[in-house]
Amino acid sequence: GENVEQHPSTLSVQEGDSAVIKCTYSDSASNYFPWYKQELGKRPQLIIDIRSNVGEKKDQRIAVTLNKTAKHFSLHITETQPEDSAVYFCAALTYYSSASKIIFGSGTRLSIRP
């Protein structure tokens, strides 16, 4: 069945450095790729997304890239800050007129070292 693989499962970076989280998906019909951030004890919340007709999208310190040929997409966080510490989930959505499907990756626990 469809699958989304996310790597790494844990990531520790020095404050100010960049962090990169990568996901691969299996369903070539997937056309939307959101990223969620979940702080400790909180709900997952959308931080950035990208559609299949776009290769890159940026919002301040975060950016997402998509390679449809290779079926992978990545989250890039630059100039990391302590508040970036959280679990990050990628997801892939496949839209059908009858029903749609969204599959989440297993999450990456990002820790920012002061």
Place this chain on the structure above:
Amino acid sequence: DAGVIQSPRHEVTEMGQEVTLRCKPISGHDYLFWYRQTMMRGLELLIYFNNNVPIDDSGMPEDRFSAKMPNASFSTLKIQPSEPRDSAVYFCASSTRLRAGNTIYFGEGSWLTVV
């Protein structure tokens, strides 16, 4: 809008008891999802509804779990009988016309502990 509303926020129950979790989606949203989150298994989709109809329940772990959506503004997830391994955070989420750009909004979660 108040967002997706879940209740209870926290519940501690004894093994064998029935547990009912409740969810009110965002008004106008026609997709409703139930997820379970644990440290070991991450975020798992249990079931989702479209226009109150269950579309995919392949993630429901076993017959002890059941979910209903009697109308567009209410859904329940029931566990009967509950077991310690059911301890987890259960998230309800909703979306409108699940397609590119219309993403999923999560509730605060229901933290379930079965002792």
